[in-house]
Amino acid sequence: MLIGILQTGHAPDALRPSHGDYPDLFQRLLRDRDLDFRTWAVVDGEFPQGPHAAEGWLITGSRHGAYEDHPWIPPLEQLIRDIHAANVPLVGVCFGHQIVAQALGGRVEKFPGGWSVGRTEYDWNGERLALNAWHQDQVTQRPEGATVLASSPFCENAALLYGDRILTVQAHPEFPNGFVAEMIEKRGRGLVPDPLLDAAKASLDAPLDDARLADRIARFFHERTAA
Known part of the structure; x- marks a missing residue:
């Protein structure tokens, strides 16, 4: 099954030599699950011909806000609506979670409660x-018809399901602890409050459920085909 990765941002320059870019993280997360991948760097203006250019779609995270004024965001929103109308399965992660909600009538805002960083239970x-x-940023208003699948005390809309064809997740299953450790030191300091970064750093040895969510994402793709 061909999954089109819609790349909406680039990993920090300091992390790319050791971890690769965002599409690389997702391909590692979903490896050995009978999925093939092709990337379109929409953040750089590279778009597919339409919703049927792949059998399923995955929208990555980004340092950008869904509500920001970038020339690639309106066509991405239209592509999301086209994918939705075509009944092609779509998964969105972090920014992908947010831009799907915004494209389908929800609201995304900079959350007044601040940041969520590191290991989080949902x-x-x-x-x-x-x-x-x-x-x-968070989805603060769900689109009509979106169902909450997961939440936390900090994030009410942590995972959303739209019908049976769109699944979106606020967290980063593609971020292993080693990636987060480098994010803390090479991107987080001066941006995220130090107490949050220190708490995240202290939990780096705790186990994660990335593989379980990866199984769910792969199953979501395989059980749905374009109508």
Whole structure:
């Protein structure tokens, strides 16, 4: 199954030599699950021909805000609406989670409660999943028809399901602890309050449920085909 990765940002320059760029992180997360990948760097103006250029779509994270004025955001929102209308499966992560909500009528804002960084536990329909987070923006108003799949005390809309074809997640299952450790020191200092970074650093040895969520994402793709 061909998954089109819609790349909406680049990993920090200091992290790319050791970890690669965002599409590399997702391909490692979802490896050995019968998925093939092609990347379109929409952040650089590279777009697919339409919603059927891939059998499923994945929108990455980004340092940009969904509400910011960038020339690639309006066409990305239109592509999301086209994918939705075409019933092609779509997964969005962090910025991807937010831009899908915005494109379909929701609201994304810089959360007044501040940042969520590092290992975070989410209530996923009664099941606890621990995933790495790195965000200040949140979906503060869900689009009509969006169902909450996961939440935390800090993030009400932590995972959303739109019908049976769109799944979005605020956390970063593609961020292993080693990546977060470097993000803390090479990007976080001076941007995120030190107490949050120190707490995130202290939890780097705790286990994560990335593989469980990766299984769910792969199953979501495989169980849905374009109508």
